[in-house]
Amino acid sequence: MKKEMRRKDRLVSEEKARDIIENSEYGILATASLNGDPYAIAVSHVLYENNIYFHCALEGRKLDNIRENPKVCMSFVSKADVEQEAYTVRYESAVVEGIAKIIEEEEEKLLALQLICKKYSPDLIHQHLSYIQPRLKHTGVCRVEMQEISGKANERKQ
Numbered sequence: 001m002k003k004e005m006r007r008k009d010r011l012v013s014e015e016k017a018r019d020i021i022e023n024s025e026y027g028i029l030a031t032a033s034l035n036g037d038p039y040a041i042a043v044s045h046v047l048y049e050n051n052i053y054f055h056c057a058l059e060g061r062k063l064d065n066i067r068e069n070p071k072v073c074m075s076f077v078s079k080a081d082v083e084q085e086a087y088t089v090r091y092e093s094a095v096v097e098g099i100a101k102i103i104e105e106e107e108e109k110l111l112a113l114q115l116i117c118k119k120y121s122p123d124l125i126h127q128h129l130s131y132i133q134p135r136l137k138h139t140g141v142c143r144v145e146m147q148e149i150s151g152k153a154n155e156r157k158q
Contacts, residue, residue, distance in 0.1 A: 012092075017151030020094040021047045024076035029054065029144075031065035031072050031100070039065055045074075046115040052096060053103075053112035056140040063102060063140065072100045072144055083156075094151040096144065103141040112141045 012020075021027070030040040039061050043054035052074060056062065066072070079092040103109050110132065117128040124131075132139075 012151040012153050014149055014151075016092075016153070017094040017149050018047060020078040020092045020151050021045075021052070021076045021096070021149075023078040024094075027052065027054070028075045029062060029072060029100075030074070031062055032069055033065050034068040037065075044116060044120060046112070046119045048112070048115055050146050052098070052144040052146065053115060054142055054144075055113060055116055056142060058138065058140045063142075066100045066102060066142065070100045071097070073097050074144060088154060090154055090156055092151070092153045092155075094149065096146050097148040098144040098146045100142050100144045103143055106136065108143070109136060109139070109141045112143070113139065 024045075026042045027045040028040050029043050030038065032038050041062055043056065045052050045054040074096045076094045076096075077091060078094075079090065081090045083090055103112065113132045113136070114128055117132065118125060121128070
């Protein structure tokens with residue numbers, strides 16, 4: 001049974017939570033093995049429709065965990081400004097729970113990698129395909145199908 005958010009006054013809309021995800025430089029992916037061993041790592045991500053894509057190596061602990069237990073959680077922070085006088089942090093954050101899948105289909109991998117390049121290298125859009133093509137077979141891509149999304153913000157009161 002899921003616990004309700006304690007600070008409901010900081011809850012933001014799903015639209016705002018999506019904006020937070022889009023504006024975050026990276027996301028933290030949390031996985032767990034079948035034994036329940038936790039693992040969390042930063043990933044370069046992009047939000048596309050109801051999915052979050054990230055690229056990775058073709059092997060490693062996160063992929064082992066996804067194969068064993070595809071349930072994942074991701075956390076994003078798009079703003080975190082310390083306000084010393086108020087003893088607080090003004091922040092915007094979002095959390096996603098979903099099902100991860102390692103993408104094998106070349107067409108979907110290519111789409112995801114182009115979206116990631118567009119986010120992180122928008123000034124080089126004309127070079128994306130020539131950069132991706134020779135690396136496609138040596139690059140892993142995962143998709144997280146979002147099942148739950150929520151966001152919080154601690155904003156300065158006007």
